[in-house]
Amino acid sequence: MSTTVETVSAAARTAPAAVIVAIDGPSGTGKSSTSKAVAAKLGLSYLDTGAQYRAITWWMLNNGIDVQDAVEVATAAGKPVIVSGTDPAAPTITVDGEDAAGPIRTQEVTSKVSAVSAVPEVRARITELQRSIAAAAEIGIVVEGRDIGTTVLPDADLKIFLTASPEARAARRSGELKGSDLATTKEALIKRDTADSSRKTSPLAKADDAVEVDTTDLTLQQVIECVVTLVEEKRAAK
Numbered sequence: 001m002s003t004t005v006e007t008v009s010a011a012a013r014t015a016p017a018a019v020i021v022a023i024d025g026p027s028g029t030g031k032s033s034t035s036k037a038v039a040a041k042l043g044l045s046y047l048d049t050g051a052q053y054r055a056i057t058w059w060m061l062n063n064g065i066d067v068q069d070a071v072e073v074a075t076a077a078g079k080p081v082i083v084s085g086t087d088p089a090a091p092t093i094t095v096d097g098e099d100a101a102g103p104i105r106t107q108e109v110t111s112k113v114s115a116v117s118a119v120p121e122v123r124a125r126i127t128e129l130q131r132s133i134a135a136a137a138e139i140g141i142v143v144e145g146r147d148i149g150t151t152v153l154p155d156a157d158l159k160i161f162l163t164a165s166p167e168a169r170a171a172r173r174s175g176e177l178k179g180s181d182l183a184t185t186k187e188a189l190i191k192r193d194t195a196d197s198s199r200k201t202s203p204l205a206k207a208d209d210a211v212e213v214d215t216t217d218l219t220l221q222q223v224i225e226c227v228v229t230l231v232e233e234k235r236a237a238k
């Protein structure tokens, strides 16, 4: 009996303390790439909250919901079952048991997601899901989105707010979307940022205690190293 207790307390002494990292910012600033790499490097879980808002939007579109009708969206918000896999090497997302990783990235979902994510009932549902996933991450988690530092996890150990010029962000995004026009991509991106920043319920915003990192002139590797250093400092101080 005493051996078990001693073994457990020895393990507790050597295990790194769970660390919660919130990474927010507009589209194309490098949140997903940075968060995945940092989580993989430090052995943490990873949660892409944008994928969850995309997943609920995809479900609404598939189920004949008028996404411009906030009342209709609010009424349906509790129906889909969204499950996120938090391994940074292979993050997954399913809706009612169906793999949604591909379909949530279509232009149609991208152009509709801001309307759905602005509905308070949608945010309440997804926020609750995000908090339960973060609470279950024993070693810690990197959670990326728009309102993680301000609303979802206001007590996070470390909050990062990534920014970059609209030109840099549009160039990165159109590099991903084969054959897309830079000006159109930039316009769509600015429109979505404006909608996300101006909604009433938990808009895209930098938390007062977040560290702002402008990634415009940084390589992805530099951003990853910067965030890894900040997390390690927080871990050491715990």
Ligand SMILES: Nc1ncnc2c1ncn2[C@@H]1O[C@H](COP(=O)(O)OP(=O)(O)O)[C@@H](O)[C@H]1O
Pocket (backbone or CB within 6 Å): 025, 026, 027, 028, 029, 030, 031, 032, 033, 034, 172, 173, 175, 176, 215, 218, 219, 220, 221, 223
């Ligand atoms: N600092 C950077 N420099 C150049 N390209 C980057 C940088 N950060 C991310 N990228 C690239 O930009 C694209 C968008 O990055 P992503 O991580 O998806 O951004 P977000 O999650 O903020 O929308 C990806 O193709 C990624 O590889």
Ligand SMILES: Nc1ccn([C@@H]2O[C@H](COP(=O)(O)OP(=O)(O)O)[C@@H](O)[C@H]2O)c(=O)n1
Pocket (backbone or CB within 6 Å): 026, 027, 028, 049, 050, 051, 053, 054, 113, 114, 115, 117, 118, 144, 145, 146, 147, 148, 192, 196
């Ligand atoms: N925490 C979050 C994350 C995303 N979102 C919404 O989900 C959309 C898609 O997020 P995303 O992270 O996949 O977007 P990209 O950065 O990939 O373009 C955003 O434009 C927001 O409308 C949100 O409202 N709150």
